Amino acid sequence: MVLKTLLLSTASKISRYRKSNFIDKLRIHVKGGIGGKGLTRFGGVGGKGGDVFVIAKDEYTLKLVSSKSPTKRFVAGPGNDSSTKSVLGPPGHDIRIKVPVGVTIVLDNGRVIGDLDSHDSCVLVARGGAGASPENNFTPQQAESHSISLDLKLIADVGFVGFPNAGKSTLLQAISKAKPKVASYPFTTIQPSVGIVQFPDHLQIALADLPGLIEGAHYNVGMGHRFLKHVERTKLLLFVVDVNGFQLGVKYPFRSAFETIVLLNKELELYKEELLDKRAVLVINKMDTETADTNFDLLMNSLNNVEGKQFKTKKL
Numbered sequence: 001m002v003l004k005t006l007l008l009s010t011a012s013k014i015s016r017y018r019k020s021n022f023i024d025k026l027r028i029h030v031k032g033g034i035g036g037k038g039l040t041r042f043g044g045v046g047g048k049g050g051d052v053f054v055i056a057k058d059e060y061t062l063k064l065v066s067s068k069s070p071t072k073r074f075v076a077g078p079g080n081d082s083s084t085k086s087v088l089g090p091p092g093h094d095i096r097i098k099v100p101v102g103v104t105i106v107l108d109n110g111r112v113i114g115d116l117d118s119h120d121s122c123v124l125v126a127r128g129g130a131g132a133s134p135e136n137n138f139t140p141q142q143a144e145s146h147s148i149s150l151d152l153k154l155i156a157d158v159g160f161v162g163f164p165n166a167g168k169s170t171l172l173q174a175i176s177k178a179k180p181k182v183a184s185y186p187f188t189t190i191q192p193s194v195g196i197v198q199f200p201d202h203l204q205i206a207l208a209d210l211p212g213l214i215e216g217a218h219y220n221v222g223m224g225h226r227f228l229k230h231v232e233r234t235k236l237l238l239f240v241v242d243v244n245g246f247q248l249g250v251k252y253p254f255r256s257a258f259e260t261i262v263l264l265n266k267e268l269e270l271y272k273e274e275l276l277d278k279r280a281v282l283v284i285n286k287m288d289t290e291t292a293d294t295n296f297d298l299l300m301n302s303l304n305n306v307e308g309k310q311f312k313t314k315k316l
Contacts, residue, residue: 023062024152024230028072030126032143033092036079038132044082047089049128049143052076054150056101056116062152065099076143079131089131096122102155102233108147117155151229156194156208159234161268163246163260167285169193171240172209208234228271237280239264243287243295257284257295258302 033049052074066072077092105114105123114123125148129141160168176195193209210230231237241261247254255263261282268275284296 023066024154026062026066026072026150027147028065028069028074028097028150029145029147030095030097031073031075031145032126032128033076033078034143035129035131035140036089036092037081037140038089038138039082039084039087040138042082042084042087043134044087045089045133046082046131046140047079048091048131049079049141050076050092050094051124051128052095052097052126053122054097054099054103054105054114054116054125054148055122056103056119057098058101058119060098060100062100062103062150065097065150076126076128079128079140082132091131092128094128097125099150100152102153104151104153106149106151108149113148153233154194154208154210154230155206155233157205157234158207158236158238159231160207160209160238160240161231161264162240163242163255163264164248166240166242166246166260168209168240171283171285172207176207207238228268231268231275232272235279237268237275237278239280239282240285241282243284243292243299244289245295256302257299261303 030052032051035049036046038044038046074095074097076095079092080086080089082089099116101116101119101121103116104112105116105125106112113125116123126144126146129143130136132138132140160172162168172193172195176197195207195209196204197207198204208230210227239261241257241264243257245254245256246260265276284299286292287296
């Protein structure tokens with residue numbers, strides 16, 4: 001069981017890293033258009049109010065959504081009134097809110113109303129009101145109106161998972177054209193970085209360097225849930241582990257490389273058990289350090305003593 005090791009102090013310590021230009025969650029208000037007025041003496045029907053849709057587009061970001069609509073309010077056009085020139089009132093204009101691929105749409109009560117996993121996938125989020133007609137005693141109908149959260153989960157072929165300062169960003173920088181921040185202290189990665197690797201046959205894969213996890217991430221300590229949710233939409237997990245182990249600070253317990261692997265898997269399991277079904281590759285990093293060979297032998301001995309498991313290794 002994962003120990004709740006100094007969770008409150010850890011959360012306080014890294015709260016200063018929350019500010020970022022990267023936006024992976026945005027709350028907006030959507031409202032359909034009100035129905036148009038009818039024309040009683042001619043039985044004229046008012047136009048239906050416009051609907052509000054959310055549509056996924058490649059190359060779009062939530063930051064762009066926010067900057068284009070600072071008020072974060074989206075209201076569709078009202079239905080047009082019936083008139084002697086147009087007994088059937090024309091419908092109001094629909095609104096289509098462009099968002100990045102990978103957005104989940106969630107109501108304030110927690111109900112998910114849509115997942116936008118591909119380019120041009122679309123979800124109706126607020127229906128316009130019906131126009132006035134004999135069926136509703138010529139009373140224009142109000143439209144749906146509510147707040148929704150646009151929750152972005154990064155989509156990549158490979159997601160790098162590890163504790164802070166394990167070398168994930170350095171690895172991404174070495175094998176792709178990405179330029180993540182690299183330094184010898186924890187929490188240099190505070191937002192996901194994506195690198196593209198292109199092979200000679202022009203096949204491309206996307207690699208996502210996810211911010212480092214800490215013990216208690218599944219409790220949402222630090223930014224645990226913000227980081228873990230991105231793991232859900234990667235096809236393969238690449239665990240990056242420091243062969244010499246990990247210690248967040250002098251007040252925190254030291255974890256060996258084997259304990260690190262166990263804890264990383266436990267964090268994923270406690271957040272969402274299905275994550276353990278994903279294919280995974282283990283990378284043991286920092287093999288150029290003085291004690292690496294000894295610690296690597298200890299790690300392999302521990303791994304091979306796991307019941308029913310036999311691990312093959314390849315040095316790069």
